[in-house]
Amino acid sequence: MKLRGIVSLGLVLVAVACSDDLETPTSATATGPVTILFSGTLQPRASRFYSYTLTTAGSVSALLASVERNGAPVANPLEIGIGSPAGTGCAVTLSENVSASLIPQLRHDAAVGTYCVRIADTEGLSAPTTFTIRVIHP
């Protein structure tokens, strides 16, 4: 019994001797996703685009948050796309014809770099229409 106590004490001494000093935790700055709101007026048969830069690689999602005319929702589907600025436009590599929704409609994994989101009327709006696109990126 006494022997067991001595051995235990010895093990404690060894453990203490080998324990490193506790390091002071560094204050990590948690950066969450960035949300971009791209709003404007889309003319019939026209397109517009918005450029943004990713400083961190990761998943990017986009959705057509609203389509309105005179304060009332418009059901017309519009094309939204993601790509890279090129020439006088946005060279889209991923696109969908969508109606307004609060569920991500486009999603892709992107490296660090400059990208763009484009909205286009491909089916013929009857009049200028206001829109909002939401892009969420790292």
Place this chain on the structure above:
Amino acid sequence: MIQRVIFSCLILLALVTNVGCDGDTPTSPTDTTTTTTTTTTVATPVYTEEWVDTLAIGSERFYSFAVTQYGTVNVSLTSVSGQYVPSTVTVSMGLGTPAAETCFTTSSISTQAGTGPQLTGTYNPGVYCVIIRDVGNLFSAARFSITVAYP
């Protein structure tokens, strides 16, 4: 007696381990000198794009292009023309990165058309843009031509 011997051995073991586990012992600096020479090659322009467009009164237009390697970018405003537009009219031209719905310039000049390049610089790989603006000199829309050369 046996217990005393075991206890003494454990104390000795703890002391030896303490010395062995001590991570704070400074390491003596060595006199080794390392010289690293980094040679950065500045690539010359490989690609050339000609941008021909129309600049309305008081407006701006921009054009994006992708630099694929670190090197020299040259931008030349080669011509400006149009009815009531003198070929010597001064406009603003800038070089930068696409941001939101415009081109955020990091360098810009007021210039007339010429053989150029009126803007030049070295850039890392990435997407850049050139922008042209009317600074109040146009009385009608102007047709212009800009040449961008990049690596």
